[in-house]
Each structure stands twice: as structure tokens, then as C-alpha cells.
Amino acid sequence: MPELPEVETVRRMLQAHVVGRTVRAVRLSGHKLREPISSGLPRALKNRAIRGVSRLGKFLIFELEDGAVLLSHLGMSGRWLFSEGERDEPLPHVHARIAFADGTRLRFQDPRRFGLLRLVPEGRLARDKAIAALGPDPIATPPTGDKLQAQAQDLKLSVKAFLLDQKRIAGIGNIYASEILHRARVDPRRKAGAIRLEEWNAIAAETIAVLNEAIARFGTTFSAYRTLWNEPGTYGDQLLVYDRAREPCRTCGTPIRRIVQGQRSTFFCPHCQSRGANAKTRRKRG
């Protein structure tokens, strides 16, 4: 499901609704996610308050009062769901249920089980394997064209694959990679090492703009993603190319194309995102 805007939406809601609450009990499903959930998790959380919830790329970080953290990733289909009524409606694929002392509950649901729940001891987060491998988060550290160009120097992978690589920029996924490249008017098939500075400048600017606009609309619900309150995000209305194969480009009317790169769909406008169509305008602007 989730890319940076969806995870940030959930983070903001968690920050508003679970911070300050104290864990009374944790129940685990016993199923393995991306890795097994530590059997010590219930003991580690019990009677601890949640001090804050932060985010790095697509990772959520629950900060406990004793300094340990619960690291969480939603994978493709993970959801954190909050409830405060009398009782929970039964749901399939719930892998962790956290009951707070005040009677409210938080559940982690993940049908495909590509998600992650990992307990990290105090002071070890920066050295955690998953976190240490991440590049800068584009909200905390906005990317710049010259830094991206320097990183991409001589790389032969496609610019689409470059944007998806979490060790270069942390948080962009398959939907927003297509949207960013469309708005920057760059063909997703081009090699990262061959993108010019003015194009990297456009990619950097559109990355910031697209992610922030999507956050403002609570993310994109393509299928599985829901907010903490089990509601869909509304950025889907704003998508210019993703999942719009054969539909007309909103700028020029050319049918949007779907191609496969690294076994994943990429959507783009073959006219707007061609060098021929952009050479003149770009020189003028550039």
C-alpha cells in the first residue's frame, strides 16, 4: 500500500491519538511477517507509555518511554487501525493488537504479510539494518537537483528505478515515482546517469510538491491503504498518469502508456515525457 504520504498520514493520526497512552497488553497472531515478530514484544511494551511517533521514509517509529522503539513498516497491505468503542469488529489478518490502559485499542492488520514489526533497543535505531540503509527523507531533507545528479553520476539504471531505491531517497514508491517523473516531464526509461541538471532540478521540485500535495489529501487509496480511522485517502483523484493506461494525458491528450520496469508498472505520457517535446521549452526555461 503505502508510500511516504500514506505513512505520514498514519503517523500524524497516531501522534494525535496514541501518544501519551500506556500499553496494558499486546496480543500477537503468531504469523510471520517479513520477519517473525519478536515474542518478547508484549513484555517490552507492557505498562510503557508511547512518547511519540516519528517516520523515516516508509518506516514508522513508535517511541516508548524507556527509550526502546517499535519499528513498523506497512509493506504492501499493512494497516494500523485505532478503535475506542465498546468492542472491536472482528478482522482477518490482525497480527498485533495493542490494548491501552484507558480501553482504546490499536491493531496491525496485514493480509499479505510483507509488513514489519521489530523491537529495537534504546540507542540502536540509527544502527538498525533497515534504518541505516535509508537515504535522506525528502520531507525532512528536501532533495536538490545537484545532489541528485551527483548521486546518479555514471549510473546505468533507469531514473524510475533510481527514484524507487530507498537508499537514494527514502519514501518514494511506485505510484509517486510515475507521478513525479510525469510532472518533471522526464521519460522513466532514461538512464539516471544521463539526466541533465535542469531535469534533476525539476525532479527534486516535483518530488517535494507531489509528496506534500498527497499528504494534504491523506494519501492515495489504490486498494488496500486506509488511514488510522479506516478511511481512504483522496489523492487518487489527482493522479495524472498512475493506473491511467490508454486514458488521455490531461495535458496533451495522448494516451497514457503502461510499461513494465523491474516487474512493476510504470505509467507515462509518451509525448509530454519525451526529449523532443521538451527540448525547446526546456532551453527557454533553463
Added chain:
DNA sequence: ATCCTATCCTGTAGGC
């Protein structure tokens, strides 16, 4: 080092 492929898992949509 860089890159590409296959793999983990379930649910759903579409063709026949």
C-alpha cells in the same frame, strides 16, 4: 560495485 530477477503472501478483477 551495480544491476536485475525471483520470492515472500493474500485478495481481487477480468476472461472464458
Added chain:
DNA sequence: TGCCTACAGGATAGGA
């Protein structure tokens, strides 16, 4: 209706 295939917002180990 059922059966089949293709595809889905991710990360990563392992081989070329």
C-alpha cells in the same frame, strides 16, 4: 457459477 491467470502501493537475498 466456477476456474484460471494476471496483477497489486514493498524490500531483499543472491546471482550475473
